[in-house]
Amino acid sequence: MARHSVIDDxxxxxxxxxxxxxxxxxxxxxxxxxxxxxxxxIVDVDAGRASAAATAAGGVPWTxxxxxxxxxxxxxxxxxxxxxxxxxxxxxxxxxxGKHLLMEKxxxxxxxxxxxxxxxxxAAGTVVMAAHTHRFYDYARAVDDAIAGGAVGRPVFARxxxxxxxxxxxxxxxxxxxxxSGGHAxxxxxxxxxxxxxxxxxxxxxxxxxxxxxxxxxxxIHDYLExxxxxAGGANAVCEMSRGHRPSTLxxxxxxxxxxxxxxxxxxxxxxxxxxxxxxxSLLHPQAANGFAVQLDAWLDxxxxxxxxxxxxxxxxxxxxxLGVATELSIERGEPVTLDExxxxxxx
Amino acid sequence: MSERTLxxxxxxxxxxxxxxxHQQDMYLxxxxxxxxxxxxxxxxxxxxxxxxxxxxxxxxVCVAPDRRADAVVAALRAGKHVLVDKPLALTAxxxxxxxxxxxxxxxxxxxxHHQRFHPMIAAARGAVAGGKVGLPWNVQADFLVAGGTPxxxxxxxxxxxxxxxxxxxxxGLRVRRVFARLxxxxxxxxxxxxxxxxxxxENGLTSTISVGRTxxxxxxxxxxxxxxxxxxxxxxxxxxxDASRPAVVLRRAEASSSTWHxxxxxxxxxxxxxxxxxxxxxxxxxAADAVHIAExxxxxxxxxxxxxxxxxxxxxxx
Ligand SMILES: NC(=O)c1ccc[n+]([C@@H]2O[C@H](COP(=O)([O-])OP(=O)(O)OC[C@H]3O[C@@H](n4cnc5c(N)ncnc54)[C@H](O)[C@@H]3O)[C@@H](O)[C@H]2O)c1
Numbered sequence: 001m002a003r004h005s006v007i008d009d010x011x012x013x014x015x016x017x018x019x020x021x022x023x024x025x026x027x028x029x030x031x032x033x034x035x036x037x038x039x040x041x042i043v044d045v046d047a048g049r050a051s052a053a054a055t056a057a058g059g060v061p062w063t064x065x066x067x068x069x070x071x072x073x074x075x076x077x078x079x080x081x082x083x084x085x086x087x088x089x090x091x092x093x094x095x096x097x098g099k100h101l102l103m104e105k106x107x108x109x110x111x112x113x114x115x116x117x118x119x120x121x122x123a124a125g126t127v128v129m130a131a132h133t134h135r136f137y138d139y140a141r142a143v144d145d146a147i148a149g150g151a152v153g154r155p156v157f158a159r160x161x162x163x164x165x166x167x168x169x170x171x172x173x174x175x176x177x178x179x180x181s182g183g184h185a186x187x188x189x190x191x192x193x194x195x196x197x198x199x200x201x202x203x204x205x206x207x208x209x210x211x212x213x214x215x216x217x218x219x220x221i222h223d224y225l226e227x228x229x230x231x232a233g234g235a236n237a238v239c240e241m242s243r244g245h246r247p248s249t250l251x252x253x254x255x256x257x258x259x260x261x262x263x264x265x266x267x268x269x270x271x272x273x274x275x276x277x278x279x280x281x282s283l284l285h286p287q288a289a290n291g292f293a294v295q296l297d298a299w300l301d302x303x304x305x306x307x308x309x310x311x312x313x314x315x316x317x318x319x320x321x322x323l324g325v326a327t328e329l330s331i332e333r334g335e336p337v338t339l340d341e342x343x344x345x346x347x348x
Numbered sequence: 349m350s351e352r353t354l355x356x357x358x359x360x361x362x363x364x365x366x367x368x369x370h371q372q373d374m375y376l377x378x379x380x381x382x383x384x385x386x387x388x389x390x391x392x393x394x395x396x397x398x399x400x401x402x403x404x405x406x407x408x409v410c411v412a413p414d415r416r417a418d419a420v421v422a423a424l425r426a427g428k429h430v431l432v433d434k435p436l437a438l439t440a441x442x443x444x445x446x447x448x449x450x451x452x453x454x455x456x457x458x459x460x461h462h463q464r465f466h467p468m469i470a471a472a473r474g475a476v477a478g479g480k481v482g483l484p485w486n487v488q489a490d491f492l493v494a495g496g497t498p499x500x501x502x503x504x505x506x507x508x509x510x511x512x513x514x515x516x517x518x519x520g521l522r523v524r525r526v527f528a529r530l531x532x533x534x535x536x537x538x539x540x541x542x543x544x545x546x547x548x549x550e551n552g553l554t555s556t557i558s559v560g561r562t563x564x565x566x567x568x569x570x571x572x573x574x575x576x577x578x579x580x581x582x583x584x585x586x587x588x589x590d591a592s593r594p595a596v597v598l599r600r601a602e603a604s605s606s607t608w609h610x611x612x613x614x615x616x617x618x619x620x621x622x623x624x625x626x627x628x629x630x631x632x633x634x635a636a637d638a639v640h641i642a643e644x645x646x647x648x649x650x651x652x653x654x655x656x657x658x659x660x661x662x663x664x665x666x
Contacts, residue, residue: 156531156533156542157533157542157544157558159488159490159558161488163581163586208527208546210546210548210554212485212486212552212554214485224486224581226486226546226554226556228527228529228544228546228556230529234531234533236529236531236542236544238488238544238556238558240488242581245581245586246482246582246583246584246585246586247584247585250586252586256490256575258492258533258562260533260534260563261563262562262563262565263492263494263562263565263574263575265575268588334657335656335657336527336655336656
């Protein structure tokens with residue numbers, strides 16, 4: 001006979017959002033739609049941004065002091081949406097406060113710090129997950145479902161391209177400073193590196209990458225990245241991430257997976273309707289599940305039952321960082337870089 | 349037709365593997381259908397009498413790949429023009445030997461890189477050359493054949509020349525650096541059946557080619573192309589080329605298929621052969637183009653073994 005717990009464990013989890021910038025709104029909307037969690041407050045070093053976001057969210061509390069927010073008993077967890085170089089210290093502070101964390105990708109921008117963050121959450125007994133949101137989009141799940149169902153046999157070759165044009169601000173943007181973003185491989189490359197590794201169900205062993213400063217020769221990041229990953233079981237992947245394409249309205253998602261028993265494709269024109277207007281041709285995206293909401297649920301599942309199988313493990317987050325670091329190193333050297341090297345280097 | 353009809357000697361009926369016979373399956377029907385050619389003789393092997401026949405203007409060479417370069421050289425030296433099955437030679441050194449004799453004799457030596465004559469590809473070559481996408485900086489290509497008999501020489505030797513020739517014809521930029529991986533995913537024989545080529549060209553253009561042979565697929569005729577496409581990214585635009593089109597798509601109770609009207613790629617290859625002979629000019633592609641492709645394929649093998657990129661010798665540095 002089923003027994004009902006006398007403790008009310010269904011009260012929604014109080015979550016603060018740290019960093020009220022571009023991506024924070026997506027997390028806020030997901031929280032707003034969730035019955036399992038609620039937005040408990042906003043933290044941003046910029047008081048204006050924090051207060052504006054708090055007001056927009058219906059008047060939740062805001063502060064510029066993370067410690068103050070973490071000290072609140074009704075706050076059980078944080079979603080961090082700050083620039084990449086701040087991820088490590090903020091994560092450590094949240095671990096020390098004994099709260100759960102959904103960290104925007106990348107978990108951190110070095111392998112050593114990513115490991116240290118995971119260790120800190122292990123020690124605290126709380127959950128840390130990196131927001132590799134693409135895993136939770138319909139297209140990625142459709143591909144993953146097909147592979148899981150054996151549609152192509154053992155997947156041996158994957159191509160994933162996410163191509164678009166310039167969407168960043170001007171030269172002052174932190175994204176364009178490799179010291180702050182970790183470089184484009186850590187900033188956006190990790191999305192693809194994580195996703196293909198998840199699809200191929202294999203461990204990466206080396207990366208050969210090529211990068212371009214396409215939009216301007218003076219860029220210190222590579223707005224176009226091509227990343228080849230080789231896997232322990234012999235599979236290969238080619239990932240392309242671009243914010244350097246023109247026209248800047250280009251909106252391209254292309255998937256090809258070849259397996260021992262078949263071939264799977266999401267053609268470039270296969271996930272939307274083509275709209276031709278006076279201002280050009282564009283893609284009308286289909287209605288889709290909100291990936292941020294699906295991701296939020298996966299994180300809440302992990303918090304509810306830390307022992308259950310997780311959609312995205314801390315080891316996955318560290319692996320994505322390692323792949324990003326290997327990519328940047330490979331571009332610098334013009335040669336393949338092994339995962340062992342970037343993992344060992346971090347241990348030493 | 350006012351143009352002269354050229355007499356053709358079909359020389360050799362071999363290929364890469366026991367059941368590959370492009371002479372019988374591809375070139376013979378195309379020569380027979382072409383108004384500019386007349387098949388006047390057939391021989392399985394090179395003989396002086398065959399080459400001495402004045403009725404022979406063109407030799408279509410499909411002798412076994414290990415003896416192919418010698419046969420082409422003999423035909424050129426006998427004053428004949430040559431159509432040579434791909435690969436023109438198994439090594440860059442052999443290909444260079446052939447190209448030198450072609451240059452010296454002034455005869456046409458056309459390697460059968462017929463995919464560049466595909467109607468979508470031919471149009472794209474013109475568009476790219478005309479600046480439609482601005483200055484190209486990247487090409488991505490997939491050339492995946494499904495089913496058919498695996499080549500015992502490996503699919504790198506068998507197929508890579510096609511997408512390589514297309515990428516070179518699309519961009520007009522020679523390759524300087526090669527990184528490559530070779531795998532065996534589908535065939536039992538142990539020969540490679542999948543290659544990934546990462547090329548760095550002149551002017552910093554990069555290209556990536558996947559090429560191989562998967563197992564058979566219901567929608568693809570045996571040894572047909574399951575995926576054949578190119579994406580050219582340029583400073584001012586993107587060109588997407590799906591070489592499974594143009595197509596009228598037929599859907600029936602069985603697997604669907606597609607059809608199109610007009611000359612095939614081999615027919616257009618023969619148009620080029622005829623035009624080059626008539627004009628007394630080198631063909632495009634030329635034997636020199638085949639040399640560069642053979643250099644790239646050699647570098648692919650070296651890189652696949654070493655696991656590191658290989659720099660190609662610069663033109664004229666030899
Ligand atoms: N999952 C995705 O699809 C996706 C998409 C875009 C960005 N991101 C990630 O989200 C994060 C934020 O990116 P963004 O584009 O929203 O950046 P943004 O620059 O728009 O916003 C960052 C915000 O963080 C605040 N901030 C900076 N340092 C802080 C600190 N120490 N404490 C508190 N607040 C601080 C800034 O004032 C700003 O409001 C990055 O890690 C990025 O990689 C993820």
